[in-house]
Amino acid sequence: MRKKKRGGFLNEIIEKQDLSENIVKLVISSPTVAKKRKAGQFVVLMVDERGERIPLTIVDSDPEKGTITLILQVAGKTTALLAALKPGDRIEHLLGPLGNPTEIENFGQVVCVGGGVGVGVAYPIVKALKNAGNRVVTIIGARTKAMLILEEELRQVSDKLIVATDDGSYGVHGFVSAVLQDLIDRGERIDRVYAIGPVPMMRVICNVTKPKAVPTIVSLNAIMVDATGMCGACRVSVGGKTRFTCVDGPEFDGHDVDFDLLTKRLRMYDDQEKRSLEKYRCECHGN
Numbered sequence: 001m002r003k004k005k006r007g008g009f010l011n012e013i014i015e016k017q018d019l020s021e022n023i024v025k026l027v028i029s030s031p032t033v034a035k036k037r038k039a040g041q042f043v044v045l046m047v048d049e050r051g052e053r054i055p056l057t058i059v060d061s062d063p064e065k066g067t068i069t070l071i072l073q074v075a076g077k078t079t080a081l082l083a084a085l086k087p088g089d090r091i092e093h094l095l096g097p098l099g100n101p102t103e104i105e106n107f108g109q110v111v112c113v114g115g116g117v118g119v120g121v122a123y124p125i126v127k128a129l130k131n132a133g134n135r136v137v138t139i140i141g142a143r144t145k146a147m148l149i150l151e152e153e154l155r156q157v158s159d160k161l162i163v164a165t166d167d168g169s170y171g172v173h174g175f176v177s178a179v180l181q182d183l184i185d186r187g188e189r190i191d192r193v194y195a196i197g198p199v200p201m202m203r204v205i206c207n208v209t210k211p212k213a214v215p216t217i218v219s220l221n222a223i224m225v226d227a228t229g230m231c232g233a234c235r236v237s238v239g240g241k242t243r244f245t246c247v248d249g250p251e252f253d254g255h256d257v258d259f260d261l262l263t264k265r266l267r268m269y270d271d272q273e274k275r276s277l278e279k280y281r282c283e284c285h286g287n
C-alpha cells in the first residue's frame with residue numbers, strides 16, 4: 001500500500017472551495033513543489049492518464065503541510081474535470097515548479113492589476129513584492145461582484161486595494177485599466193506595474209502605461225503542451241524575437257509583447273476545444 005505522506009497522498013486533493021460560479025480553489029498534496037516554488041511559477045498537470053496537460057499557477061503553498069494551492073476557472077474540458085474532483089481524489093500527474101520566478105526587488109511603489117482568474121495568479125506576486133518592502137497598490141476586477149475572488153486575502157497583503165466591476169455591482173464601476181489610468185492622471189508615482197488577466201486586459205494596461213514609460217510586466221497564458229521548450233506550442237513574439245512562454249516566461253515586458261499574435265495562437269484550437277467540452281458535458285448528462 002502507498003504510504004500516506006504528511007498532508008495526504010501525493011497529488012491528493014486535500015481541500016476544495018468554490019470561490020465563485022466557475023472558479024474553484026484546490027489545495028493539493030505536493031510536498032516537493034510546496035518546498036521549492038517561488039512567486040510566478042506554475043505546474044503542469046494531467047487529471048487522468050488520458051487527459052491533456054494544462055498549466056496552472058501556484059497561488060500559494062504550505063511547505064510544512066506539503067500542500068500547494070491552485071485556483072482555476074472552468075474554461076474547457078480539463079478544467080471542468082478538475083473542478084469536479086473532490087477531497088480525497090487524486091490527480092494523475094503534476095509537474096513543477098516550472099517557469100521563471102517573478103523578479104522580486106524593492107522597486108518602490110508598484111501597482112498589481114488582476115482581472116478575472118488572473119486575480120489568483122496575481123496573489124503570490126503581490127505577497128512577494130510586499131515582503132520585499134514595496135508599497136503595493138492592488139487593483140482587482142471582475143465582470144460582476146459574484147465573480148470577484150480573493151478580495152480579503154489581497155487586502156491583507158496590499159497597502160491599498162481598489163476593486164472594480166464591469167457592471168458597477170461593487171467597487172468602482174468600470175475596467176481595472178480605467179482605475180490605473182486615473183492613478184496615472186492624478187500624478188501618482190508608479191515605479192512598476194504587473195498586469196495579469198485576460199489578454200485584452202493586459203494589452204489595454206500596456207497601452208495605459210506606455211506613454212509614461214512605466215515598466216510593465218505581463219504574465220502570458222500561451223497554450224502549452226510539453227512545457228520543456230521543445231514543442232514550440234507556447235511560442236510568443238517579444239520585442240520581435242521568438243520566445244517560449246514555458247521556459248523564457250511566463251512573465252515578459254508587456255510593452256514588447258505582440259498581443260495580436262498571442263490572441264491568434266490562443267484561438268487556434270477553438271473548434272476542437274468547444275467540441276471536447278460539449279462531448280464531456282453530454283457524457284456527464286447521460287450518466
Ligand SMILES: Cc1cc2nc3c(=O)[nH]c(=O)nc-3n(C[C@H](O)[C@H](O)[C@H](O)COP(=O)(O)OP(=O)(O)OC[C@H]3O[C@@H](n4cnc5c(N)ncnc54)[C@H](O)[C@@H]3O)c2cc1C
Binds near residue numbers: 072079080121221250
Ligand atoms: C503559465 C500559465 C499559467 C496559468 N495559470 C492559470 C491559473 O492559475 N488558473 C486558471 O484558471 N488558468 C490558468 N491558465 C490557463 C489554463 O491553463 C487554461 O485555462 C486551461 O489549459 C484550459 O484547459 P481546458 O481543457 O479546460 O480548456 P480548453 O477548452 O482546452 O481551452 C480553453 C482555453 O484555455 C486555453 N488553453 C487550452 N489548453 C491550454 C494549454 N494546454 N495551455 C494553456 N492554455 C490552454 C486556451 O486559451 C483555450 O482557448 C494558465 C496558463 C498558463 C500558460
Ligand code: FES
Binds near residue numbers: 224231233246
Ligand atoms: S509548451 Fe512546448 S515549448 Fe513551451
